[in-house]
Amino acid sequence: MIQVDLYVPMLNEIYDFEWNGQTLTGEIVRQSLELIERKEEVAFEAKDYYLYALDLGRVLDPEQKLICQGVLAGEPFVLI
Numbered sequence: 001m002i003q004v005d006l007y008v009p010m011l012n013e014i015y016d017f018e019w020n021g022q023t024l025t026g027e028i029v030r031q032s033l034e035l036i037e038r039k040e041e042v043a044f045e046a047k048d049y050y051l052y053a054l055d056l057g058r059v060l061d062p063e064q065k066l067i068c069q070g071v072l073a074g075e076p077f078v079l080i
Helices: 025-040
Strands: 002-008 013-019 051-053 076-079
Touching: 013 025, 025 051, 025 076
Parallel strands: 002 076
Antiparallel strands: 002 013, 051 076
C-alpha cells in the first residue's frame, strides 16, 4: 500500500489515500472519485480523469500499475 496526497482542484481540497501499488492507475482514479463523491456529496462530470504526479512531473498512464510507473509513498498528486 502506498500513502499519497491527492489534490482535487475542482473542490480545492487535498485528500489522503492509501492505494495498492499493484492496481491499474485508471482503476485507482475511478475508486478515488467514487469515495470523494460520497464523502462530499457531489457528482463529477462524466469524463476521463488522470493523475498528475508532481514529483515525477508527468501524467500517469491509466493502463499501467502505480508501482510500474515509479510512484513512491508520500507522492503528491493532482487530479486532472
